Amino acid sequence: MNIIVCIKQVPNTTDVKIDSETGRLKREGVESIVNPFDEYAIEEAVRLKEKNPGSKVTVITMGPPQAESVLRDALSKGADEGVLVCDRAFGGADTLATAYALSMAIKHLGNFDVIFCGKQATDGDTAQVGPGIAEMLDIAHVAYVKKINNISDKSITVERLMEDGYDVIESSLPVLMTVVKEINIPRLPSLKGKINSKKAVIKTLTAVDIGADEKRIGLNGSPTQVKKVFTPTQKTVEGEKFVGEPDVVASAIVAKFQEIGIV
Amino acid sequence: MSTIKIIDDKCVGCGQCANECPFGVISMIERPEHPKKFKLAKIDINKCVYCGTCVEACKFSAIELQKDEPALAEVDNSLYKGVWVYAEQRHGEISSVVFELLSECKKLSQELSVPLSAVLIGGADISSKAQDLIERGADKVYVYDDPALAEFQDDPYTSILTALIKQEKPEIVVMGATNIGRSFASRVAARIKTGLTADCTALSVDIQTRNLQQTRPAFGGNIMATILTPHHRPQMSTVRHKVFKEATIQKGRQGEIIKVTKDDSLLKNRTKFIQFIGDDSSKINIADADIIVSGGRGLGGKEGFKLLKELADLLGGAVGASRAAVDADWISYSHQVGQTGRTVAPRVYIACGISGQIQHMVGMNSSDIIVAINKDPFCPMMKAANFSIEGDLFEVVPRMIKNIKELKK
Amino acid sequence: MEYFLTEEEQMMIETARNVAIEKVKPIREHYDEKEEFPWEIVKEFAQADLCGVYIPEEYGGFGKGIMGLVLVVEELCKVDGAIALTLAATALGTLPILIAGNEAQKNKYLPDIASGKKLAAFGLTEAGAGSDATGMSTTAVKEGDYYILNGTKCFITNGGEAETYTIFAKTNPLRGARGISCFILEKGMKGFDFGKKEKKMGIKASSTRELIFDNCKVHKDQLLGKEGHGLMIVQATLDNSRPGVAAQALGIAAGALDEAVAYARKRVQFGQPIASFQGIQHMLADMATEVEAARALLYATARMIDSNVGKPEKEKKRTSKESAMAKLLCSETAMKVTTNAVQIFGGYGYSREYPVEKMMRDAKITTLYEGTSQIQKNEIALNLIKESAAKNK
Structure with a gap:
């Protein structure tokens, strides 16, 4: 079985601190990590491989040369091959152009049965790239998968997490799934995995390699444009301030609660 | 290909661009010709997304940006008219986010002087719900009903909505950022090859260009971005539940119900819906709570949430959390408030040890009263609060609990 | 301090640290309290390939020698000195097979131990x-x-x-x-x-x-091995395994030191963090120096043992003295450092709410098993006398 996992390099948001004066993010020293939701995608792919001997897991990411590190990370957790889709021409891509580039790269790689993505990336939070890739590859997709019930050569049955429970969905193969946190507990890298990932050769693909239409990649291929970026004027309320001894402020605020009728 | 460069002669090394760059891709480097005297801005081309923030920030016109206009096949915008809301249904009931979208999109349609339409896709008797949409402000309702469509599935829903968009050519299509909306809006946008902006927190239109200005928190950070889809139609957005207020019901309001001509080829489906299993157990409905006591990084661990739970129980409220607390595994995801969690609008929101990153704020800033407890009096949450308590939550909250208990006696 | 570890040695440390922090730390109190055997963690050790670092590659291990074992055990023990023992005591039980086993015995037993499927x-x-x-x-x-x-x-x-x-x-x-x-x-x-x-x-x-x-x-x-060679196997095993106990002790000490420094910076008394008081500073300085000295001796000993691998019997260096020294210094240091860590925590250090009292309890065993500190001294002295006698006949 050929399994593909699409992953993304994101800033580690748990590291991020805010400059209290400007309200901006302090980005210095923020490390880049595998998008946390993609960790579940990698784990599920590796589990599927372990259950189906002879399978292969290929991880693929689009990004700058530094994004290679997330591929190595995935290799240390059991993926077999890493592919970096990297070209300056991809710069400034929105979700549509990203989905296009990744779908072209996947086509270039050849056969696949299952594609996994995390449900969304923690930096953009759009959740759009996964289904977008499925559309461009003209295959079925199931989003928010929380469990794979069974898989055969031709079809797969999964549970799709919904706001009010879950749907059991059967899909033909090939299929793209975006997975949620509930699906598994990702493993830690093994020593063998680490040593192998260090030695592994990461394949790099450019826009020309994957035969991408230059009109559909990068900024060129992005219908959405960032018009402006701004730090929101924080809703500053002329609020009442409570400062002082804990005993005093606690009774003052509780008195306030009484006043507004919640106690 | 777009290009961006620093004009060395003009750059004075002030560092303003580096400060303003939302992606942190500009660094200040030494100038070999003037060691230690002037610095020079350097852009990491591999990471730059050509947003142009630095160009505006530079007072010395030292940054040159050549942005290619999208070469993606453009459409004639003037052919597209009308505002659409996708009327999501679950098990035959209209999702309440739809009524919120109708109220906001009504304003957009009025500004653009076009009708507001809703698209309803569902099982055999779904058309009975069309009148509800009209009473909430829709002027037209497109209905496609078929027993095969009773439960949501990506393939047929995508095909039907895409076909309808191609035929009717609306200029704006807005959907709920629910699991359903997020799953197939991307597919629809990809098939039409138009832009889609997720999780918008504000929508407005520019009457001249008829462009939809879609504002959302961006780049995983403390900033907002306004996003346009200037050369493509329709302009598509998703909006989360509780971001806008529900449209009121106007009993007996008249509108047009259009039964879409059926085409069985649209029902082609690679997936099969087997069954739905309801499960409310894992769902803590913070979205419906009147009072929310919420905790963030300042709680320092799981233990802190026990304290908040006690306060919440006393007040008859629910416990919420910031993403930092959920990421640290102090509390489960179902409690998360904010951009990646739930959007809430309770009567009272008590934020304990939450600094107020924008992604959190967008999830709760329509609360009626915000109470903040924090050691840092200058953090955004304290500034946004109606009542701000400067102090250690571990000292203040237990005393609040004690006081309330005494009052209750 | 910089010990010029190889890239793969650093990977072992990283791998062990991940498991220790992600998997062991959240449940260490539970196992201490319930006195249960931590099988769920043994599985994690196995999954992360930590069980066979010292076992040669031909038997399914990583061939990283005693140094490999030391680095892994130290790193795990920084978080918990008891759970890591599942792995360290397995090494002790396995060494006789590595030292005296024939090919058939090695092939039969080592691969399952290396993979973490079985403990010894x-x-x-x-x-x-x-x-x-x-x-x-x-x-x-x-x-x-x-x-x-x-x-x-x-x-x-x-x-x-x-x-x-x-x-x-x-x-x-x-x-x-x-x-x-x-x-x-x-x-x-x-x-x-x-x-x-x-x-x-x-x-x-x-x-x-x-x-x-x-x-x-x-x-x-x-x-x-041969009938009657048991005690020779014991001696050779202990020469190789005592650095493992030393690593356990060192890890516990280093973990306690980290806890003590962090607490001293956080704990405020008389209006300032206690780390600003010279009395505390000097305690921390002594603890850090002792830990580093113990580590230097232990690593050098492990390297010395590993340098014997593949050499003809005649050229092999005896390491009984050094192994005993490393074990003696590391275990006594662990006792001192953990006791001082509890001291720095004050009353809280004595409470089970903080991890240092457990570290102190765990540390004590290292001065006792695989030879008490007194036995180590006998071993050291005996070797000193032998060496001197050999030189000045």
């Missing part, structure tokens, strides 16, 4: 034979192709949980030190049972149990 244990100590192994009363009497074992071993780490046991018994009670032999036993053999489980001061997550042999019939293929 070392059975030497008896109620009446602690520091003096020759006082043991377990016997192995030869009958045809078999040996019949009778007797009871006590204080056996991993007892009852391990699958593979290296057991020492007297094959010829008349020959004293040369009458002891070593056998590989498997859990489930007829006549091999487990007795009382010890209630201990520390290392509570570790199982410490009696092994009981009642006419246990062991095939002669299970004899390790």
